[in-house]
Amino acid sequence: MGKTIVITGGTGGIGYQAGLALAKADPQNVIVITGRSAESGKAAVEAMKKDSGNPNIHLALADLSMQSAVRSLAQDLTDRFQTLNPKPSTLTSAP
Numbered sequence: 815m816g817k818t819i820v821i822t823g824g825t826g827g828i829g830y831q832a833g834l835a836l837a838k839a840d841p842q843n844v845i846v847i848t849g850r851s852a853e854s855g856k857a858a859v860e861a862m863k864k865d866s867g868n869p870n871i872h873l874a875l876a877d878l879s880m881q882s883a884v885r886s887l888a889q890d891l892t893d894r895f896q897t898l899n900p901k902p903s904t905l906t907s908a909p
């Protein structure tokens with residue numbers, strides 16, 4: 815059974831590559847990538863879907879330099895996804 819994996823800073827750089835690898839590893843994995851830019855975030859989602867063949871790629875937007883945005887992101891993720899696997903926080907690409 816796939817896992818729901820959140821990668822902060824996953825719309826670019828090493829976070830994107832980590833998300834891509836996890837999306838390829840199991841087509842049932844649900845990958846949520848975060849960043850600040852909606853434009854580059856949407857492009858990253860489409861690229862990850864195409865490059866991995868996994869359609870379960872989602873975007874969450876937040877500027878994590880602000881504590882209030884961290885809390886909002888946590889609420890957004892809780893609202894949108896029924897189960898979150900906590901382990902992938904170790905994969906976080908912290909900007």
Ligand SMILES: NC(=O)c1ccc[n+]([C@@H]2O[C@H](COP(=O)([O-])OP(=O)(O)OC[C@H]3O[C@@H](n4cnc5c(N)ncnc54)[C@H](OP(=O)(O)O)[C@@H]3O)[C@@H](O)[C@H]2O)c1
Nearest residue numbers: 823824825826827828829849850851876877878879908909
């Ligand atoms: N690349 C390397 O070889 C390397 C090696 C060692 C360590 N690191 C460290 O690993 C981290 C990531 O490096 P990278 O090269 O992958 O960076 P990157 O290409 O700049 O990617 C950063 C990611 O973080 C997001 N981001 C940046 N600032 C943010 C903020 N305030 N709130 C939320 N999201 C934010 C970006 O999306 P938006 O711009 O849309 O927000 C993007 O998704 C950095 O801390 C870097 O110092 C990198």
